[in-house]
Structures are given as structure tokens and as C-alpha cells.
Amino acid sequence: MANEHDPACNDGTDCRDTDDSHAQADMHDHDNGDHDNNNNNDNDAVLDTTSSRPGSPAVYIKNLVCGYGKNRVLHNVDFSANTDELTAIVGSNGSGKSTLLKAIFGLCDITSGSIMARGKNITRVPTHDILKHGISYMAQRKNVFQELTLLENLSVVGGRANADQAMDHFPELKPFLGRPARTLSGGQRQLLAMAMMLINKPYVMLFDEPTAALSPKNADLIIAKIRKINEENNNCIVLVEQNVMQALNYCDRVYLLASGNVVYSGDPQVLLEDKDLASKYLGL
Ligand SMILES: Nc1ncnc2c1ncn2[C@@H]1O[C@H](COP(=O)(O)OP(=O)(O)O)[C@@H](O)[C@H]1O
Ligand SMILES: [Mg+2]
Secondary structure (H helix, E strand, O other): OOOOHHHOOOOOOOOOOOOHHHHHHHHHOOHHHHHHHOOOOHHHHOOOOOOOOOOOOOEEEEEEEEEEOOOOEEEEEEEEEOOOOOEEEOOOOOOOOOHHHHHHOOOOEEEEEEEOOOOEEEEOOOOOHHHHHOOEEEEOOOOOOOOOEHHHHHHHHHHHHHHHHHOOOHHHHHHHOEHHHHHHOOOHHHHHHHHHHOOOOOEEEEEEOOOOOOHHHHHHHHHHHHHHHHHHOOOOOEEOOOOOOHHHHHEEEEEEEEEEEEEEEOOOHHHHHHHHHHHOOOOO
């Protein structure tokens, strides 16, 4: 996406830089001293994980082991999500989908492995700094301040001027700007949460089940909005989706998780056609 206001760049670096030496310098900026995290293997050598070009990995995860305290949830997970694409994560309840998003956003405990975002090592970077790297996250629940008005919700994350600008993308919400968020319908509340994510012009947007508990009509509206955001901003969208068939129809790439392992990654149509995987893991 256009990067004129990328908060990731407020450390004086140009985050659009695709120069390898720059990327290395950035890695060392955030080096946590765990040399396992900076393993270079053959894949790393050929993959440009630093570029903002469409189709290049905006998020690149290698050998990730993480969880909560001593409870390890993900086991040696490799994952990448490209700029300009919509990547879906599917799998049964408890398979680790939310944990994968939380790992990227600094919300779980990382035992080993590495997470790169456009060439910067963000492994174990605290959440408030992850935001500065241009990554935003929409939690499954409690993703708006219920007692604040819509305008106040937007202003809290992006300031008043940006709040007005954000509304240009969400004309549906304009009539309700002065209302407390708790008075919104489920679909409207998700739109508000999306507007709050978009306000800082992230280049990676992480959505955790944005259509959960919505009517089919509202779910379609939210997905259409997410696709539109992706098209207009050419950013990287990663989305956990409980409606597998729907996800497989609109995503560019899919990851199927089972018990904290990736059991499939790639073209969604290929997954659909794989009768063994589809019947074993997707109930199809
Ligand atoms: N905050 C937490 N503390 C401890 N364990 C958790 C926490 N959140 C999730 N888990 C555990 O991690 C596993 C994966 O959970 P999660 O990533 O939420 O799965 P999914 O999103 O695929 O349903 C589950 O066994 C769950 O109980
Ligand atoms: Mg979940």
C-alpha cells in the first residue's frame, strides 16, 4: 500500500526500503540475542522478505514455537502472507488460529523461531511497538470501547483529524458518530473496529473471526469490506475464518492448522480438491 503515513517509519528509517543491507541493519535493531531466530536457510536466501511489492511476503514466520506460559500451542510453524493478498487461516476450534495472529501481534509467549514483517525482525517485539511497524489487529471480541461514541473510539486510536478521514471509507457509520458503540448492531460494531484498524494505515491487517456471530447478510458485508480494503490499499490481510467454505472462496492463500501444526498451506482450490484433507479436517 502507499506508505505516506506509515507509523513503522517513525524511527527515521524508510520502511519501503528493499535494500538488503538495510534489512539486515533492521534485524539487528530488534535482535533479541536468540540466534535461533536469525537462522538463514536456503529459503531465506532466495525469498525477498523485505519488499513491499505485491506478491512479496509482508509477514514471514519460520519455525515458530509459541503459546501461553509453559503451554506450547504452535509447533514449528512456518507461515508467510504476501503484500496485496488475502491469506486465510482455518482449522478446528483450539487448533491455534488465534494464537498465530497473537504471536504476530506480540500477545503470546514465543519459545523459538522468528517472525519477520517486511524484512524487520519483530519476534518478541512488544505490542505497542508492533503497531508502529504498521501492523494492526482486530480481536474476535471486545474490539471497541463500548461506552465511548464512535467518534471517540476513532479519535482514541488515531486523533480527531484522522477520525474524520477514516469515515470516508465507512459512510455507513456516519449517521451514528455521536452514539455510544454499545448501541450499534454486531455488523456495525465490526465496521467500527475495522475503521479503528485502518486509521493508522497499516500494511498488515490481522482479523480474528471478523464474521463470528453475525447474520449471513452482515457477514457478507464485512467480507466485502475487507476485500475492498485489500484492493484499495494493496496491503497484506491475514484473516482467521470459521466459515471455511466462504474463506476458501475468497482468499488467495490458505493455511490449515491442526493441533498447532500446519497441515496444508497454499492454493485454496487445491485444498478443496484434496478429498483426504478436506474430509479429515474440514468436514467436507
Ligand atoms: N490465554 C490463553 N492462556 C492459555 N491457553 C490458551 C490461551 N488462549 C488459548 N489457549 C489455548 O491454546 C490453544 C489454541 O487456542 P486458540 O489459538 O485460541 O485456537 P483457535 O483460535 O484455533 O480456536 C487451546 O488449547 C487454548 O485452550
Ligand atoms: Mg480463535
